[in-house]
Amino acid sequence: MRTLAILAAFAGFACPGSARPPASPLDDDDRPAPTPRLDSAGVVTRWLDRRADPCTDFYRYACGGFADGAEIPRDRRTWSATEVVVAANEELMRGVLEQAATRPGDPLGAYYTACMDEVAIEKAGLAPIQPLLDTVASVRDARTAMHAVVALHAAAVFPLFGIGPQQDAADATQMIAALDQGGLGLAERAYYLDDKGSLPRTRQRYLAHVERMFALLGEPQAKAAAQEVLRIETALAKLHQDPVVRRDPRAMYHRIDVRGLERIAPAFPWREYFSRLGVASTAVTVNDPAYYAGVAKLLATEPAWALQQYFTWTVLRATASTLGKPWVDEAHTIVRDLAGELQVPPRWRRCVARTDADLGDLLGRSYVEKRFSPEAKPVTVALVTYVLGAMRSELATLWWMDDATRGAARDKLDRVTYLVGYPEHWRSYDFPIGHDFARNVQAATRFELARQLAKIGKPVDRGEWQMTAQTVNAYYDPLLNEFALPAGLLQPPLFDPSYHPAANFGSTGAGTIGHEITHGFDDEGSQYDGSGNLRDWWTPATQKNFSDASRCIVDQYSRYEVVPGLYLDGKLTAGENIADAGGVTIAHAAYRAYKAEHPVEAAVDGVTDEQLFFLSYAQSWCAKLTDDLSETMAHGSPHAPPRYRVEGVLANQPAFAAAFGCAAPAKPCTVW
Numbered sequence: 029m030r031t032l033a034i035l036a037a038f039a040g041f042a043c044p045g046s047a048r049p050p051a052s053p054l055d056d057d058d059r060p061a062p063t064p065r066l067d068s069a070g071v072v073t074r075w076l077d078r079r080a081d082p083c084t085d086f087y088r089y090a091c092g093g094f095a096d097g098a099e100i101p102r103d104r105r106t107w108s109a110t111e112v113v114v115a116a117n118e119e120l121m122r123g124v125l126e127q128a129a130t131r132p133g134d135p136l137g138a139y140y141t142a143c144m145d146e147v148a149i150e151k152a153g154l155a156p157i158q159p160l161l162d163t164v165a166s167v168r169d170a171r172t173a174m175h176a177v178v179a180l181h182a183a184a185v186f187p188l189f190g191i192g193p194q195q196d197a198a199d200a201t202q203m204i205a206a207l208d209q210g211g212l213g214l215a216e217r218a219y220y221l222d223d224k225g226s227l228p229r230t231r232q233r234y235l236a237h238v239e240r241m242f243a244l245l246g247e248p249q250a251k252a253a254a255q256e257v258l259r260i261e262t263a264l265a266k267l268h269q270d271p272v273v274r275r276d277p278r279a280m281y282h283r284i285d286v287r288g289l290e291r292i293a294p295a296f297p298w299r300e301y302f303s304r305l306g307v308a309s310t311a312v313t314v315n316d317p318a319y320y321a322g323v324a325k326l327l328a329t330e331p332a333w334a335l336q337q338y339f340t341w342t343v344l345r346a347t348a349s350t351l352g353k354p355w356v357d358e359a360h361t362i363v364r365d366l367a368g369e370l371q372v373p374p375r376w377r378r379c380v381a382r383t384d385a386d387l388g389d390l391l392g393r394s395y396v397e398k399r400f401s402p403e404a405k406p407v408t409v410a411l412v413t414y415v416l417g418a419m420r421s422e423l424a425t426l427w428w429m430d431d432a433t434r435g436a437a438r439d440k441l442d443r444v445t446y447l448v449g450y451p452e453h454w455r456s457y458d459f460p461i462g463h464d465f466a467r468n469v470q471a472a473t474r475f476e477l478a479r480q481l482a483k484i485g486k487p488v489d490r491g492e493w494q495m496t497a498q499t500v501n502a503y504y505d506p507l508l509n510e511f512a513l514p515a516g517l518l519q520p521p522l523f524d525p526s527y528h529p530a531a532n533f534g535s536t537g538a539g540t541i542g543h544e545i546t547h548g549f550d551d552e553g554s555q556y557d558g559s560g561n562l563r564d565w566w567t568p569a570t571q572k573n574f575s576d577a578s579r580c581i582v583d584q585y586s587r588y589e590v591v592p593g594l595y596l597d598g599k600l601t602a603g604e605n606i607a608d609a610g611g612v613t614i615a616h617a618a619y620r621a622y623k624a625e626h627p628v629e630a631a632v633d634g635v636t637d638e639q640l641f642f643l644s645y646a647q648s649w650c651a652k653l654t655d656d657l658s659e660t661m662a663h664g665s666p667h668a669p670p671r672y673r674v675e676g677v678l679a680n681q682p683a684f685a686a687a688f689g690c691a692a693p694a695k696p697c698t699v700w
């Protein structure tokens with residue numbers, strides 16, 4: 029997927045029950061009294077630390093109170109401004125589901141109830157996944173192994189690689205099949221191949237975890253099985269593309285069709301594969317042809333027993349969360365090690381997440397009714413309109429674009445579309461829901477796979493949302509030249525229609541709309557035209573100017589030490605860091621344009637509107653992360669940790685320095 033989710037690093041489990049708002053840091057006598065007007069203007073006053081110097085440590089100034097008062101709940105990996113919204117959303121969904129559970133025949137209620145029924149889940153044991161295990165047991169040689177891969181993919185379990193629909197990068201009107209690398213239990217190839225930081229230790233823990241899962245299954249040779257899994261996944265990791273390479277869409281697009289696959293990997297039954305998955309079209313792109321040649325070779329040369337263990341492992345890690353407590357607990361050990369989430373989230377929270385994932389639009393209706401007021405939409409649309417207008421002015425004067433490129437950029441900007449709040453048409457779901465939780469999840473997963481694959485060979489549907497309305501996230505899709513702002517993100521303390529406009533421009537305008545729209549015009553966006561075709565519209569001169577300008581940002585962020593001894597990967601994060609900078613610059617200009625046309629309060633409780641803008645931006649990134657998560661992010665995430673998304677950006681912003689009376693930045697990096 030080409031979706032660039034700005035907050036993806038924070039998505040995941042959330043927990044209203046154990047989630048508490050950060051304790052107020054303002055209890056000390058020497059601190060100013062709470063200023064409720066400022067709070068209703070969009071700044072959380074108890075999150076501030078006004079003793080800090082905004083010029084030298086603005087993150088502390090904006091978020092010091094948050095950091096002091098917040099504890100990461102044991103069943104979460106972060107506690108942050110975003111997580112506050114996630115937690116509130118979950119609480120609401122829990123209420124909706126518990127209500128639904130009292131109505132006989134309500135699919136939401138039935139799904140949630142089956143998920144909550146731990147007694148039935150324990151009693152079912154491994155029966156729900158036995159058919160999958162039987163498929164794996166049928167592997168005797170290369171040929172039967174390939175048939176097992178076909179059968180597992182048809183059941184929405186994905187060893188070796190994945191499949192989905194994708195807009196054809198060369199013809200933005202059509203959906204084709206896209207195969208992508210996959211099949212690893214750990215997130216990135218680096219976990220298998222690098223020795224940086226704690227990676228070797230993580231590998232050992234992973235190996236022990238896989239062994240324990242096999243032991244749970246009753247495998248007498250659990251240790252040997254785990255070693256085979258790690259060996260095969262390491263071989264796959266060597267074939268995987270590097271995450272930096274994967275930011276280049278051309279490195280990811282190879283339209284070779286089924287015939288091309290048959291040439292590269294002739295032994296694999298591709299025709300059978302596509303027909304079993306119900307894909308009639310032969311139009312296929314792959315991330316990297318060499319990967320599939322490598323996969324076919326692996327299937328042809330690995331001993332049957334080793335392949336069986338690898339497939340078994342793939343089944344177990346796909347389904348463990350739907351099985352009994354020993355499985356859930358063991359599956360969580362790796363989340364604990366990698367993300368520092370110490371405890372398994374309570375059952376109800378996992379069931380809310382599961383129902384949300386599988387019946388999202390049914391929940392979305394209730395969510396929007398309760399949490400998205402009629403005023404929220406026009407206020408958001410105004411934010412979007414002013415940010416797009418500011419982008420237009422920015423393009424007119426941008427120093428690194430030459431005039432030919434500027435014209436193409438303007439044309440692309442004219443064609444940007446956006447979705448706000450919730451879909452015009454709610455989806456329906458058609459799969460059997462019974463009392464067996466694991467089977468319900470399998471049915472839901474297969475239904476979703478079939479729905480996705482049915483798009484292949486058809487025209488692109490531009491009105492479709494790629495996230496549900498209640499999702500606390502946003503995206504820009506360069507293939508559609510479209511961005512989406514779900515209602516789930518447009519919530520306090522990140523946004524409220526009643527906030528001071530400077531605050532809404534600072535958080536949602538900069539951190540979300542501005543950031544996302546910038547992606548359409550940066551080095552990634554430069555490769556897609558206004559219709560979403562993969563076509564360069566930058567001249568070589570513009571390209572060179574941009575890459576020269578980026579180097580400053582790469583160097584700046586490479587100097588940030590994420591955890592002792594581990595520095596941020598300035599190159600990997602450059603695209604996102606530049607979008608952060610662009611978001612703030614453009615949203616700030618948008619706010620000024622708004623202000624020129626609307627009366628706004630010049631200051632609230634002594635805080636000027638300009639200060640409100642930057643405070644609100646910074647506070648949208650207030651966060652506490654475990655060291656484990658910080659390190660995990662540093663190894664593979666294109667996003668910098670929250671502190672640097674504030675510090676890194678504001679270090680280059682003269683308007684910020686002016687707002688707080690600080691010295692202007694000496695040698696700012698200016699891309700936007």
Ligand SMILES: [Zn+2]
Pocket residue numbers: 032033034543544547604607
């Ligand atoms: Zn981004």
